Amino acid sequence: xxxxxxxxxxxxxxxxxxxxxxxxxxxxxxxxxxxIFMSIELMLNSANLLLAAFSAYRNDPAGQIFVFFIMxxxxxxxxxxxxxxxxxxxSTHTIDxxxxxxxxx
Amino acid sequence: xxxxIYDFTxxxxxxxxxxxxxxxxxxxxxxxxxIIGVCYLLFIALFGLFLVYAExxxxxxxxxxxxxxxxxxxxxxQTIADFIKLLMKELITPKGVDKFLYNLAPFIIMIATFMxxxxxxxxxxxxxxxxxxxVFYVTAVSSIGVIGILIAGWSSNNKYSLIGAMRSGAQxxxxxxxxxxxxxxxxxxxxxxxxxxxxxxxxDAWFIxxxxxxxxxxxxxxxxxxxxxxxxxxxxxxxxESELTAGFHTEYSGIKFAFxxxxxxxxxxxxxxxxVTVFLGGWMPLHFGSLESFNHVMDFxxxxxWFFLKVGGVIFLxxxxxxxxxxxxxxxxxxxxxKYLLPINLVNILLMSLVVLTKFHL
Amino acid sequence: xxxSKYLFFILSFIAIYAALKVLISKKPMHSVLYLTLxxxxxxxxxxxxxxxxxxxxxxxxxxxxxxxxxxxxxMLLNLNIQGEFPKSRLAKFASAIAGGILLFTLxxxxxxxxxxxxxxxxxxxxxxxxxxxxxxxxxxxxPFELSSILFLAAMVGAxxxxxxxxx
Numbered sequence: 069x070x071x072x073x074x075x076x077x078x079x080x081x082x083x084x085x086x087x088x089x090x091x092x093x094x095x096x097x098x099x100x101x102x103x104i105f106m107s108i109e110l111m112l113n114s115a116n117l118l119l120a121a122f123s124a125y126r127n128d129p130a131g132q133i134f135v136f137f138i139m140x141x142x143x144x145x146x147x148x149x150x151x152x153x154x155x156x157x158x159s160t161h162t163i164d165x166x167x168x169x170x171x172x173x
Numbered sequence: 174x175x176x177x178i179y180d181f182t183x184x185x186x187x188x189x190x191x192x193x194x195x196x197x198x199x200x201x202x203x204x205x206x207x208i209i210g211v212c213y214l215l216f217i218a219l220f221g222l223f224l225v226y227a228e229x230x231x232x233x234x235x236x237x238x239x240x241x242x243x244x245x246x247x248x249x250x251q252t253i254a255d256f257i258k259l260l261m262k263e264l265i266t267p268k269g270v271d272k273f274l275y276n277l278a279p280f281i282i283m284i285a286t287f288m289x290x291x292x293x294x295x296x297x298x299x300x301x302x303x304x305x306x307x308v309f310y311v312t313a314v315s316s317i318g319v320i321g322i323l324i325a326g327w328s329s330n331n332k333y334s335l336i337g338a339m340r341s342g343a344q345x346x347x348x349x350x351x352x353x354x355x356x357x358x359x360x361x362x363x364x365x366x367x368x369x370x371x372x373x374x375x376x377d378a379w380f381i382x383x384x385x386x387x388x389x390x391x392x393x394x395x396x397x398x399x400x401x402x403x404x405x406x407x408x409x410x411x412x413x414e415s416e417l418t419a420g421f422h423t424e425y426s427g428i429k430f431a432f433x434x435x436x437x438x439x440x441x442x443x444x445x446x447x448x449v450t451v452f453l454g455g456w457m458p459l460h461f462g463s464l465e466s467f468n469h470v471m472d473f474x475x476x477x478x479w480f481f482l483k484v485g486g487v488i489f490l491x492x493x494x495x496x497x498x499x500x501x502x503x504x505x506x507x508x509x510x511x512k513y514l515l516p517i518n519l520v521n522i523l524l525m526s527l528v529v530l531t532k533f534h535l
Numbered sequence: 536x537x538x539s540k541y542l543f544f545i546l547s548f549i550a551i552y553a554a555l556k557v558l559i560s561k562k563p564m565h566s567v568l569y570l571t572l573x574x575x576x577x578x579x580x581x582x583x584x585x586x587x588x589x590x591x592x593x594x595x596x597x598x599x600x601x602x603x604x605x606x607x608x609x610m611l612l613n614l615n616i617q618g619e620f621p622k623s624r625l626a627k628f629a630s631a632i633a634g635g636i637l638l639f640t641l642x643x644x645x646x647x648x649x650x651x652x653x654x655x656x657x658x659x660x661x662x663x664x665x666x667x668x669x670x671x672x673x674x675x676x677x678p679f680e681l682s683s684i685l686f687l688a689a690m691v692g693a694x695x696x697x698x699x700x701x702x
Contacts, residue, residue, distance in 0.1 A: 074539075074652075074655050075539060075540055075543050075583075076652075077650050077652055078645075078646075078650075079543060079547075081642065081645045081650075082642060083547045083550070083551070085638050085641040085642050085645070086551055086638060087550065087551065087554055087573075088637075088638075088641065089635070089637050089638035089641070090551070090554045090555060090558065090634070091554075092633070092634050093558065093630055093631055093633070093634030094557065094558045096626075096629075096630030096633060096634065097558060097626070097627050097630045097631070098558065100563065102563050102605070102608065102609065102612075103557070103558070103563065103566055105605075106557055106566060106567070106570050106605065107557070107558070109570065109597075109601065110557070110570070110573065113573070113574065113577055113597070116577075116593075117577055117580055117581070120580075120581060120584055120586050120589055120662075121584055123586075123661065124584040124585060124586060124654070124659060124661070124662065125650075125653065125654060126651070126652075126653045126654065127653050127654035127659055127661060128661075129661040129666060129667060129670050130670070130674075132586055132588075132589055132661065132662060132667060133667065133670060133671055133674075133675050135589055136589070136592065136667075136671070137675075137678060137682060139592060139593065139596045139597075140682045140685065140686070141682075141685070142596070142601070143596050143600060143601060143686075143689075144685050144686055144688075144689035145689075146601045146604055146605075147604065147689050147690070147692075147693045148689055148692050148693055148696070150604055150605070150607075150608045150693075151692070151693040151696035151697050152696060153608060153612075154608065154611060154612070154696075154697065155696055155697075157612050163612065271562075271564070274564070274565075274568070304587065305663055305664060305665070306587055306588060306591055309588075309591050309595075309664075310591055312595065313591045313592075313594040313595045313598075313599065314594070316594070316595060316598065316599030316600070316603075317594070317598055317599065319599065319603050320568075320571060320598065320602065320603065320606070323603065323607075323610075324568070324606075327564060327606070327609075327610060335610065339607070339610060342603060342606075342607065346600070346603060349599070366664060
């Protein structure tokens with residue numbers, strides 16, 4: 069017997085899908101590498117929230133542990149990614165990703 | 174409504190019950206939140222003013238001066254006069270600043286300070302939020318303040334502010350590690366992150382005595398890192414007057430400057446209160462194992478007095494640092510954290526785990 | 536809880552508004568700060584789900600560490616002078632449509648599953664640090680240790696990349 073007071077799980081699904089879509093649009097629209105990075109963080113976060121929501125609604129703690137590990141990986145990824153970004157800026161003096169087309173044939 | 178100076182649980186409970194009798198649950202929640210908010214505001218304003226006065230007097234003491242003496246008896250009204258002066262000053266917004274962020278930054282810092290205050294246990298039952306992750310919560314919330322500092326420095330459109338903000342950001346980020354690791358050391362000993370449980374666990378002996386050597390090391394590290402995290406003492410190179418005029422709040426004036434100033438002093442109080450809660454027994458009186466009569470005399474002093482006495486002691490210690498040590502350079506600060514405090518801390522956690530595992534503590 | 540539904544809507548609105556603002560803002564610094572606002576709203580969502588431990592870890596990792604790194608990068612790169620690199624209107628339009636289609640596909644896929652609600656999130660205790668800690672250190676001990684090695688590698692890598700005389 070589901071309780072009528074609780075927030076339906078569908079709401080979380082819609083909200084997280086919307087956040088994920090915004091992140092995808094950000095990656096597609098922007099040319100600024102920093103903003104693309106932020107959009108990726110947004111997508112990771114929407115996935116995190118959905119995992120946590122599923123774990124809370126299905127009484128399974130594994131989901132929250134996964135969120136924990138995703139956060140760990142995201143932190144490592146950002147540290148490396150921003151270091152790379154600073155390196156790119158040093159050599160090309162821009163972070164426009166369209167400049168980085170040297171490997172294109 | 175029984176007013177018990179040793180245990181506030183009954184008083185707060187009675188208040189809640191009597192509110193519930195007269196109002197709807199929603200109104201009760203709103204009224205209770207308002208009361209708590211007003212109490213914290215009053216406390217922050219008054220205690221901040223007192224701390225500024227205390228700082229000036231302590232500074233004067235170390236420099237063999239008298240300090241403020243003119244306004245009021247022994248200069249007691251000096252800080253109030255200063256505060257009125259700050260309120261009356263014109264709010265200057267320099268040219269080329271990012272207006273929205275420039276005005277937002279002081280509030281972010283104040284909010285971070287406010288949020289950290291919420292979990293501090295002042296006495297038994299006198300605690301707003303009793304999370305099961307209280308210690309963790311304080312570390313999380315205090316990290317929000319960094320964003321405020323960085324925004325303030327960046328939006329001021331001033332190179333001194335920017336350099337000051339970057340210095341203090343790097344410093345706070347690195348020293349946060351030491352603060353949280355030294356708290357982790359004590360969490361291993363306490364077996365809980367809930368602040369009320371931590372305080373309750375120190376009924377027989379304060380953790381600094383209970384955990385002897387590792388606890389003492391953790392306490393010293395916590396004091397050093399806490400001082401650095403509040404941008405004070407020998408670590409105040411973010412606002413090194415001789416090089417950067419005033420650091421990240423160079424361009425702020427009037428009440429906005431007062432916010433930064435107040436937040437700095439309240440942060441010092443929070444560091445001291447955390448040190449007291451986790452290491453020095455919170456509001457618990459000083460007990461020695463077998464001295465029955467001594468323990469009874471100590472029990473007679475109310476917990477609020479104990480709490481503020483200990484906090485005052487730690488704050489005096491922090492001020493003592495500030496006015497006796499010379500300021501460190503940037504590279505010296507980062508070397509101290511990454512090459513000395515962090516390795517010592519990691520080894521210390523191992524030591525504490527061994528102590529807890531072998532039940533070597535008191 | 537009657538409030539929790541309203542809280543959900545308020546937090547969701549803030550999160551989506553700020554997420555859109557991340558893309559719309561001209562200055563990278565504003566993007567970073569709006570992203571921080573989104574993260575705080577998501578932290579609020581974690582608390583609504585009674586996952587307090589995750590909420591605090593989220594605030595520490597994202598608001599305390601990652602966003603500060605982003606702000607530092609913006610400050611170091613001096614991006615405001617460069618401004619925005621505009622894309623063609625066609626590309627913008629196409630990507631917006633692509634994002635919209637993705638959103639509908641995602642919702643349709645989730646809708647087609649029968650998602651059973653087994654527990655009331657405001658009552659269950661799995662998000663408390665005691666339960667999570669037990670599971671983390673019993674079932675997921677090896678991944679936990681491996682993640683520490685990952686962190687060490689990331690730290691060394693970042694320092695290596697950040698050095699000027701790397702060649």
